[in-house]
Amino acid sequence: MKQRFGKFLPLWAIALAGLGATQSVLATEKPATTDELAELLEILEPEDRQPAASVTEWLAQIEATQIQVTGIQINPTEQGLSIVLETTADDLAIPAATTEGNRLTAIIPNAVLALPGGPEYQQDNPVEGISQVSVIPLSGDQVQVEIVGIEGPPTVTIQSEISGLVFAVDAVSPVASEEEELELTVTAERGPEGYAVPEVSPTTRTDTPILDTPTSIQVVPKQVLEDQQVTRIDEALRNVSGVTFGDTFGGVSIDFNVRGFDAPTLRDGFREFGGFTGANPALGNVERVEVLKGPASILYGELQPGGIINIVTEQPLDQPAYEIGLELGNRGFVQPQIDLTGPLTPKKDLLYRLNVSYSRDSDFIDSDVDIERFLVAPVLSWRISDRTNLTLKAEYATDSQPFDIGLPAIGNGVADVPFSSIIVEPENFVNSTLFRVGYSFEHQFNDRWEIRNAFEYSRRDLLNTAVLPLAFDEATGLVMRFPGSADIDATNFSLQTSVVGAFATGPIDHKLLVGVDLNRTDEQNLSRFDFASPSFLDIFNPVFGLAPIDSGSLPISFNEKVQTNRLGLFLQDQIKVLDNLILVAGVRYDTVDQNITNGPTASDPVGSEADQNDDAVTPRFGIVYQPLEFLSLFASYSQSFTPNTETTSSGELLPPERGEGFEVGVKAALLNERLFATLSYFDISRRNVATPDPLDPFSSVATGAQNSRGVELDVTGEILPGWNVIASYAYTDAEVSADNTIPEGNRLVNIPEHSGSVWSTYEIQSGDLQGLGFGLGFNFLGEREGDLANSFELDSYFLANAAMFYRRDNWRLALNFKNIFDVDYIVGSNNSRTFGSEVGEPFTVIGSVTVNF
Template sequence: MYRSTLLLVTLLFAVLSPSSLWAQEETGSIRGHVVSADGRPVELINIGLRGTRLGTTTDSTGAFELRGVPPGAYELVVSFVGLETRTVPVVVQAGQVTVLPTITLRETIATLDEITVADRTDTYRVSRASASLRLMTPLLELPQNIQVVTADLLADQQILNMREGVVRNVSGASEAEHWAQFTRVHMRGARIPAFRNGMNVASNWGPLSEDAALIERIEFVKGPAGFMMANGEPAGFYNVVTKKPTGQTRRAVDVTVGSFNLYRTTLDLDGRVDRSGRLLYRLNLVAQQNESFIKHDFQHRYAVAPVLTYRFDERTALTAEYTYQQARLLSPGSVYQFSANGFEVGAVPEDFTAADPSIDPTVIDDHNAFVTLTHRFSDAWRLTAQLAYFDYRVNGSFLWVASLTEDGDMQRSYGLWDSHLENRLGQIYLNGEFATGAVSHRLLAGLDLADKDYLAEFGQYGILGADVPFNIYHPTYGLPAESIPQFDQTQSLRNRANYTIAQSHTALYVQDEARFLKDRIRLTLAGRFTDSRDNDVHEQVFTPRLGLSVSPVAGTSLYGLYDQAYLPQAGAGADGTPFRPIRGHNLEAGLKHDWLGGQWTSTLAVYRIRKTNVLTADPENPNFSIQLGETQTQGVEVDLRGSLAPGLDLVLNYALTDATITKDTDASRIGDRFGGARHITNGWLSYRLRHGALRGLGLGLGYRWQLDRTSNWAAAGSQERLPNYFRLDGAISWQNERFSAALNLGNLLDATLYTGTRWGNVYYWQLEPPRTFRLRVGYRF
């Protein structure tokens, strides 16, 4: 099945490709750098070739690159609202890169009223990773599958935070049970960790999921990535890039209302503090309250995110960023439904909750700060240093099932959940370019430091409403105070914590990308040495990386990758021997192609991840584990994103994920699947009119489809099959230079959708909301 599916997808990709990749007309590229009148790099400047549909935008360093340009003479148009438009003549030759002199833009007296609705370039597609991924190479040329979800795409889909369907935009990614406050993303057969601005911030519980109003983009890095981490999940990670000052004066306010009493306001202020433009600012504010289709459930969120950037000169800048998020919710665990008779979706009331409106809400406070210093020694060499601190505190409770009969009589375990997560992170890295003869090199070298501490108390608990019968089929609510267990919080959390995690690591890494034959062949060699501690387990591990990327013609690359990772494991076996870390071995190959001169891009990837030293049950000591387990995940992924035509944007993806147990002490488990749906495909198509009386009107339609589903995780012998999943969403919107309005409808077919699993004799699941609406109105000033 796996081989036949791989062959079918490969043939389909070949059919969709040009009639012969090797017979295409050879093209060239244009590189340049845009600065303001005082010499500062300018981000998000529109770059286009007059008379063509080729275009891009500048990155955070002011750099841009246009690829796939047919040979000839052109006029390059450089523009942005409030800045003069520059036209630069350029001649492109086949197989060569044309490097332009630095382009300087000056302010104009043009007002926003004089600007018409412009074509949004690269709305859903970007050509380069953010600076926080530390890479200088375009995504097309990287020997790895990296997919980027842009802020424009999040806005079109009216996604409010990381838990609301972001994964629909990436092949093979899915959401698992989320406990209402933090994100669980599964990809390539495992839960992947969360990064923020290039730093690994993940913990078992926390930090709080990022609000979409704070997000510039989300980068999904698939498979191990030794240049970012080695002591982590071999399936990959996702990196949230937060909004930074752009140097342009832009202000926006949005108000959203929706189903279940959703009320939300966001404010985004971007500009300069002083006239010289040395000191820049960005401020995002969010206030939201909403209820739920689940009885008594609610969540109120607030966020404040100021950012300052000071440019000492055109080469050196310092950025300081602080984010505070608070969430108030009924209780983690209140969003689950339960049964002792299978997934009785429909038999249990749709609005069921195990919680009670009489219990105190859970309050989460999340503070984090980043300080980033960048210095450009020259156009070829750049140094970056970054520090981050996270302080995440939960004061609340948890709910779970203590016992459940087939008749539905339930005892609810209600416990204290006070916790504190501290992350102290640091990194310094150097990017550079140099040549040795005919071979050019892109060098990355750095130091990565992390120290994470998590404290929690789960030790105090009791039965919620022990003297009041509670039945899942006919629940009653409104407990008296004496029926709610009380907890002792007089001592500090550090003194009463009964669950702790202490993790730290120091890592050195170096990566060289050697480029041959006018950059057509790119060989990546890298290694990372990591010294890590996970509670009492101390490991020193070297992990290598080898990648090859070849461009037979411009706009196309074939790649192969071998990478390693390891995952520390706390604890010991029955004889006291500490567990060795899980070792991950990744093989990946793929084909990437840019279409219509780079307007949209496609990626086909095949991979295999093998994990060794996986914990499994000790057959001689059932209360302990041993390390004889092994798993293997292999699959095929296809991603397409970009502009098919002016105003017509598309995201389309498919993934086959085959994750199985290949070695276990229980022979009956060998061959068992895990990791969720075997087949996942998603699509989102939007169209916006650019001309005529209805100019600015937009329509959007998207689907999510999962086939051959199982629960994402389960204990031995409790893997559960789930029904196929199909969801349809739509949107209609309108915008002009200042105003915008958008109506999004979720779950158009009002389908019953859920994820869940079984623990012992108890089945538990989470329902998605029925058909919903969201109406957003925005003003730009």
């Protein structure tokens, strides 16, 4: 009974308020007439209602008068769309509609929502011209219907029909008559997509909702990147459980770990193969970052079993939108950028997008070299027909930064020197240039079958001139350094073709994915070092001033050309056995042919050549069971493989590494798919790991093994209107399970046992302060081992971050504070005591202004 009274408390309040108002009128005005009292009694007790014999019966009569909205249908029409609120009433009063800005609002009195999918309803971009439709409950047993237009408030006609309450929305812009020419400029809303992303087509290679996939997938969407003012990819990935940073080897390459193992960074599903891939991918055209966890060889070929990181770039929009932004920060940081998109033809069959950004920053280390980055990325999309689309894209990026190799270890920790210290020379640098061009082609044969074909060519040129530390005396603090340079070129040709089809065998539905991947990589590494001319640096009392390095005069110490050809064939079937039961099964065959040519060097004037061919079959199995529409229970098993680069005592390359893993977990799409949560347990193993040969310490054998297991939790989305959150926690037990030199049970490098993060923002939704928002969060990383020998440790750290931002019309102002307490911390190590413990960024302030028009 207590629950029933609580449920109808608003009706009690309304009734008491009405009686109170009547008493007030009787007390202060003239007495009510007999007709007025009869009218009031008719409201409280209609003629056709029998008097209640008990409180329970009276409450039931009240409940019977309420209108229940039991379903919502949204159907496109020629004018716009039709919104049908299915109700329990045959004849409804037409609610009045009001407009404010681009929003049209109608409130239905004496109504409650009884939707099977959750307590609220929301659909974004249902048709062109409408950005959002939402139906939410209000206090006092009212239901609010809100329709948000893009150019302005929509025109709506509301009718009461047998099917329910029908909103006929006119979303079509008025057309100028022939006698009157009208010039109309349409500006698209460029707001972020929100914190919750329900689907990750680029990474899964199928249009499959996250709830229907039997693996953990986490997304860092555009709005998070914007709210945190992310300038580096490692900042974005701090929001995802189980992802840790390795090192950049002085800005030459970048290394991330997912669930304890190396994970490559892809761009729009394409991997840039080669030993050196640049330290920081350009972010000026990034839409979101997706992380697919667990062995993923069935989709992407040769990988370690932890997972992959996929950077998804922005695509052209069919309405004009122009954005100009400027970011400024301490240490001289400046980053202007532009983002232009829209149609090139009246029919909107030819679309474009252009991103251009430039940044300059004085690094926090003791270097004379500034960090400078430049990006230009044009995209052209041609809608050949309703079923065929061709997209052409290009990207040119340059990166110049100091060559900072990190700090050495002393004892069981990192050397106790200022974290701005360097052990190379202040003028040492690393420059890289990246050019990529490609296309993607999609054609729908019908509503069920589609072919996707994509090609990418990329070339990266990298030049590094520096002294390289190769030895460190912990007792004296002296680093032995040698002058050197590296000139590295890597070229990739990649072709991906897949067919996605839906069909049925009796009552069972299938989604089939079949495809082929081709790749050729040519990499050349010409390194020069003068080992006969060492210099020494005291890290506790450094004195710099070596003469600039003349790289052309140094002897060649490394001269290698590697050509690799890859072929992958894969097949996967998503089988919908029941409406709430999905089975996934797939298999992939890969063959990798590698030719390594070692040219003449100072120590080997003859050189050598080696060939290796590896092939592997990697299966995948998964199951998804949905006991409720918003809840998925999943389990999966999959395998991976990675070619080995170490050689045996006879000079042959080792057999490829093999990995396998299983995972079980639960996913939930809460608050009408505005909040996503994933909780999972995983167990991954890696074998055939190269380890020193006991009979020949200069060679290797493939007898090593490693294992990683743990629990992960990720939550992201909108809790209440304006209140967003992205949070994560990971417990990871990653260790060596077999090796010839490393003790069994040693923890893997850079992998903490505990890590977590929280970032939350709130934006005021109405009133004079509408558009004002605040953000607060932290990142925690536990203690980690600095090398596989576990000879030294990287301390844990806790970073606090905050933000203030203000949106008004087409303007956005923001101010972000990172590492508020100016904590000294090490982000990662490259498994070396001599160098490679990379320092994290100190207290940083970034302000920005962005305008859309």
